[in-house]
Amino acid sequence: MSSINANAKKSEITLYSFGGFGSNLLYVLTTSFLLYFYTDVFKISPIAVGSVFLIVRLIDAILDPMIGMLADRTNSKWGTYRPWLIFGSPLLAMVTLLLFTAPHLSPSAKIYYAIATYVGYSFVSSIVNIPYHSLTAILSQDSSQRTVIATAKQFMGTFGALVASAAVLPLIALFGSGQKGWFFTTLLFSILSIASFWLCAHGAKRHDIKKVNSKNDSSSIDGHPTLKAQINIITKNKPLLLLLIAFLANMVAFVTSISTSIYYWQYNIGRLDLFSKLNLWGTLISIPVFMLIPPLVKKFGKKHVYMYASLFSIIPFVVILLIPYKNVMPIFVLSIIISLIGPLTSVLPWTMLPDCVDYGKWKTGINGSGTVHSMAIFTNKVGGAIGGLISGAVLGAVGYVAGQHQTPEVLKTIGYMNFLVPILGYIVIVIVMKFYPITNEFSAKMVEEINNREKKNEAAV
Structure with missing residues (x-):
């Protein structure tokens, strides 16, 4: 157990954080x-x-929790979670490439192809990303260092997001536009993601060398958690259930907004060139905010930083929603401000998940990091599905036609999806966080009791 309980070195945190780049890319x-x-x-x-x-996310409803539980049960010479990154990331690269391939098919065959490739992508993404996020909880048991670890991986994830959001359109043009441009851009991103996940796995090698659940745990059979115990990690975990609601609200808002943002800048503003610039400058300006997260959390606690960051995020969305499209630069600046606050609302939920892992272990006696993180990723996927469904269905319902001049009704709807939906999402998060019970003091108490319990188990052997 010593290797698992030991704090992570700076070099290990740095290598592990590269997973954030590959994942977000x-x-x-x-x-x-x-x-x-x-x-x-x-x-x-x-x-x-x-x-x-919607169809793909319904399938994920069954698969994601199963993947998380299976990851918690893995016992190999590569560790518990790392083999999923090592062997899964090349497969993820391949299915992503298929996802952004547009073969010449009939209209109905295109839909079947989209479903098949998106199901494949979503499934393989889960078998890589659930173990990747699960590693956070075993790299360190120190709550403050976990915040640093989660911030580091989200910080590197920001660079992945920066490359994906700012470089996609220029790269597509560089590689020849159309389907050819999309293919080679996706191929480049896929290769970079493999390298990132392999670096991540190497960084976690010292900590992920054995089963994370001991045979002495009361809720395990031969070192494997029972199914009932793994389910209890979810159902008896109030902090996790509240945090999952926040994840859901945030992801519905994020996906609805980000998937319609390109439409907003192309059709509402008429300046598609500003879309890539917004992503570039918004990300660069937000980088210093990552450095503020650990000291803010140490002073005010994760719960309060997340709650107030969500509350302040509402303001620029409201202002943009109220001003006319012709005010291009004010809208651009306010959008930059949204990006500036973004790290706080995107990083904090992930720093809180390891505390929910501890809560589950405190209650059930087993480490369910894969189970807990699978529920977060599943919830994100459901939120993404709802956001995607809203975006696609509503655009179709109001009469959107690709590449054509849009009606005032379509333009107004794009604006609402881009800005009103996030406002509603952040309101839900503020309400939910009022009831979230884990504070810095509560977290320290849980870890102390868990460590005392484990020492007693080891002494009894």
């Missing part, structure tokens, strides 16, 4: 551009695209 590529790729490149109707998103 492909994640932001799909969330930001897949709807646009389907409607404007693959030529699938927006309503059909929304249906594809």
Whole structure:
């Protein structure tokens, strides 16, 4: 157990954080551009695209929790979670490439192809990302260092998001535009993601060398958690259930906004060139905010920083929603401000998940990091599906036609999806966080009791 309980070295945290780059590189590529790729490149109707998103997420409802539970039960010479990164990341690269391929098919065959490739992508993404996020909880048991670890991986994830959001359109043009441009851009991103996940796995090698659940645990059979105990990690975990509601609200808002953002800058503002610039400058300006997260959390606690950051995020969304489209630069500046606050609302939920892992272990006696993180990723996918369904279905319902001059009704709807939906999401988060029970003091108490329990178990052997 000593290797698992030991704090992580700075070099290990740095290597582990590269997983955030690879993960966000492909994640932001799909969330930001897949709807646009389907409607404007693959030529699938927006309503059909929304249906594809919904079908895939319903399948994920079954698969993701199973993957998390299976990851917690893994016992190999490569560790518990690392083999999923080592062997899964090349497969993820391949299915992502298929996802952004547009073969010449009939309209109905295109939908079947989209469903098949998106199911494949979503499944393989889970078998890589659930273990990747699960490693955070075993790299260190120190709550303050966990905040540093989660911040580091989200910080590196920001660079992945930056490359995906700012470089996609220029790279597509560089590689020849159209389907050819999309193929080679995705190929480049896929190769970078493999290298990132392998670096991540190497960084966690010292800590992920054995089963994370001991045979002495009361809720295990031969070192494997029982199914009932793994389910209890979720159902008897009030902090996790509240945090999952926040994850859901945040992801519905994020995906609805980000998937319609390219439409907003192309059709509402008429300045598609500003879309890539916004992503570039918004990300660069937000970088110093990552450095503020550990000291803010140490002083005010994760719960309060997350709650007030969400509350302050509402203000620029409201202002943009109220001003006319002709005010291009004010809208651009306010959008930059949204990006500036973004690290606080995106990082904090992930720093809180390891505390929910501790809460589950405190209650059940087993480490369910894979189970807990699988529920977070599943919830994110459901939120993404709802956001994608809203975006696609609503655009189709109001009469959006790709590449054409849009009606005032369509333009107004794009604006609402881009700004009103996030406002509602952040309101839900503020309310939910009022009831979240884990504070810095509560977390320290849980870890102390867990360590005392484990020492007693080891002494009894």
